[in-house]
Structure formats: C-alpha cells, structure tokens
Amino acid sequence: MFEAAIASAAGRIEAELERIMAPLPDQPVIEGMRYACRGGKRLRGFLVMEGARLHGIGPEQSVVAACAAEALHAYSLVHDDLPCMDDDDLRRGQPTVHVKWDEATAVLVGDALQTLAFDLLARPECAPQAEVRVALIASFARAVGAEGMVLGQAQDIAAETAGRMLTLEEITELQVNKTGALICWSGAAGALLAQADPQPLTDYAAALGAAFQIADDILDVEGDAAEVGKAVGKDAEAGKATFVSLLGLEGAKARARLLVEQAEAALEPYGAEALALKEAARFVIARNK
C-alpha cells in the first residue's frame, strides 16, 4: 500500500520537476538544480500528496506543493553538504553538487531551489484561491527559515563549535527545527490546500519526523554506506551526541516505536483511508536507507 503510494507520488513529482525546470536557461546552475532534485525517497512530497488525497485534493493539483517541499529539501541538502557545513562528498550514492561542479555553483543551486519552492507555491496551479497559496507560503516560510530549519542548522553548528555534547532535550529541539519543521509542513499542506483543520496531520507528521530522525541515527550506526547512499559512522567518529549515544541502541529503537504509535493514533479521524500514512510511519523505522 505505502510502497505503491510513495512510488506513484515519486513518479509524478519527478515528472513535474522535470516539466517545471525544462524552460529554464541552459546553464550549469540549472543542470545542478536538476541534478540535486534527482533521487531521494520523496517522503515530504508523498506526505503532501497523501494528506491532500485525504482531503479530496487530486494529485494533479497537490503535486505542485509536493514539488515545493522536495525543491526546498534538495536546497537544504546541497547547502548542508558544502565543505564549510557537513563537507559530504556523497549524497544518494552520487557525488554532491560542489564535488560535481564547484562550491560557487552549489551555493547558487541551493539559493535558486529555495526561490523555486516559493515560486511554485505562488502559482495558480498550486491552489486556485490566492488566500490558500498565501497561507501555504506563510507557514512554509516559518518552517524553513530562522525560526525553523535554518535555526536547527545553526543550533547544530553551535553545538559542534562549542565542542560539547547536547542533552536529549537539546537534540530533540534541534531536530524538531532542522528536519521536523519541513516534515510537519508537508504533513499539514494537504489540509491547508482544502482549507481544513491541519492539526491531525501536523501531529502525525511531527511524530513521524521525530521517528525518522531517530531511525537516521540508528542507520548511522547499523547501516551500510553503499545501501544508505552516504557516509555512515560519521556522528560517532565526530563524537557527536545522537539519539543512539544518548539512549543506547535499544532505547533509541523503543523511542522510535513509541513515536510511530503516536503517529498512527493521530490519524484516527481519517479511519481506514489513512492506511498508506500509517504504513509510512512504520516504514521510516524499518528502512535500511
């Protein structure tokens, strides 16, 4: 159920991103944008589209907001991978943008992908009502800016600079900002598109996002670099606090399972219709990449 749904969403998202970027001028920065948008699980886009479906919004409409979430996510990865940030050479099994091109191109690719995300949310294809688009844009800006994703990044850097292990509370807050905020927005977007109450899907996505991050820390310990598609063991090597270092492997797994139960419980109002989202929650802690 979930695997078919996310594969279908991913197919639509990839085709739409190709279509959107087709008219852009022939420049390395545009090639880099296309490259950075390739591959990945499309979890955020899937959440947008599946949440929209639950509110009666079809895929031909919801794919636009899904592409905004994926373009924003791609920008964050390109900038995160820069030498001055996480300095990663490999992403989704491929050379990162600054390795394939150069740092200047990677900065511009990320910059332009952020703009593209807002551009998409402002298009009439995203939602016919201007007030819906503006509500999506306002919540998106809060999720990805200095009160959300960028704040999480900054907290991450501050912790590393201070050379001090974060507490469980601090790392939880950091992850809520760094990865949780965009996942929450992606969950809520479908309800916002239908001008419905976004609370159940927001609660679901908050728990899912937290479980996802713990699973990421577990993969960094247990995963295989070839399967994961990026370097593993980096956090332990860097002496960085993670959910695994703070809770132990079994403790982290137990917490992730609890979060999955919370995510499933939040979907109660949607009944059997929400099966794919329930399976998604179970999937994020069972994945091997």
Place this chain on the structure above:
Amino acid sequence: MFEAAIASAAGRIEAELERIMAPLPDQPVIEGMRYACRGGKRLRGFLVMEGARLHGIGPEQSVVAACAAEALHAYSLVHDDLPCMDDDDLRRGQPTVHVKWDEATAVLVGDALQTLAFDLLARPECAPQAEVRVALIASFARAVGAEGMVLGQAQDIAAETAGRMLTLEEITELQVNKTGALICWSGAAGALLAQADPQPLTDYAAALGAAFQIADDILDVEGDAAEVGKAVGKDAEAGKATFVSLLGLEGAKARARLLVEQAEAALEPYGAEALALKEAARFVIARNK
C-alpha cells in the same frame, strides 16, 4: 528632495527590520542576519516606498515590501562575498559576514534572509488582499531566482571560468539579470500594491538599474576604497570586462546619462509627483559610493 526621501525611507526600513527580527531566537545566525541588514543605500527599499506613495499607498504599509527587497538584497551580498564567490572581506566598510563569523554562518544567514523576504511578502501587513501578496511573491520569485538574479550570478561565474571577455551585449544581459531584476521588481512593487499598471515604474527602474550598474563600474575605476566602502580596482585587476573596459570611461558616462534620461521620461505619467524618483536617477550616476 531625493536625499530627504531616501533618508526617511531608510530610517523606516531600518526600524522595521529591527522590529521584525527582534523576536527571533538568540543565535549567531540571527545576529548575522541583523548585521547583514545594516547600512547600505536602501535604494531598493526607497524605490518600493516611493512607487507606493505615487499610488496612494502609505509608508506604514509599503515599508513591509521595502524590507523584503532589502532582506533579499542583503542575502545576495552575503552569498556573493563568500570565498567561493567574489571572496570579499569588506562590505559597506565593515568585515563581511563570513569574516566576522564563519562561512557556514554566512551561508545560513543568506539562506534565512531569502526566506525572510518571502515571509514578509506573505504577511497581511504587506497588503490586506491575498491576491496582491501572491502577485508580489510570484514576480519576486521570478526576479530573484534561476530566471533572474541567480541566473545573472551564474552567467558572471561562467564568464570568469571561461576566462573570456564578455561582449557589451552579454554584459548588458548579465547585469539585467544580476542586479536589474530586483531593482525592476522594487520599482514595480508600489504599483502592484495598488493593483495598478506597473509598466511605467518598471521601465523607469530598468533604466535606473542599468545606469546604476554602469556607475558601479565607473566607481571601480575612479572611486576611493574608503569612500566606496569596499575594494576598488578589482575588475580591472581581474581582467574582467566592464562597461568601462568596453565603452571607455567617457563612453560609459555618456551611456549612463542616456539611461538617466530614459528613466526620467518613463516617469512622465506621474508628473511633478515623481520628482524624488527623477532625482534618484540623477543621483545614481553622480554618487561617490
């Protein structure tokens, strides 16, 4: 007239930017955002507010869109100054963000300032009508993304990488994208706020932006680093094509004067009310910083 008007606009913009960023969390990245937004001529913000005034929109409203233009401009400068881009240590007479903090912080400061710009345009204070905000956001995204400002940056980098002098046509196109697009948007924003025809102000701002860029090239040759507030003579040293190298100093000055006349002519529909904008056009080629 112009000097009083831009000083008044700058004062309002600076107070509003302070107010907007006051509630943000206490982090180096937020300090960096405030720092990057300090100083500067506020030409873009002034254009927004003066264009708005011509359409009956008061400063308490137009200052929001003016702050969006200035936040976007500040982001572009922070990223442009990075070591992998123009590698500048000095901006507006002060150390650049990556010198005062570090490169990672500078990347995040720019990223968050771009988000803030879109955030501001989505706020009800920017315009009560959702359709006005969405129109501003859509045109803003086109001006600053991969079809506008970032494209211009990419064309600039491509020319340097190729190690080949640009032609007059190419450098004109590059500047239309790199600096012209945001200046044009700033000019048009006031009309968009009033749901009026943006064409006269767009034509004005296009000519003004082109004159501004030629004046920048002239300052790079004739200016004094201490007065200009950044390094001068860099383009000539790098063997980079500029309007001065292509047209000669007198040719460049003549072209700038012609553009100022075009800018003034575009303001015809506004009559005597547009005096400050007319003076602004004359000012950009007479400035010494």
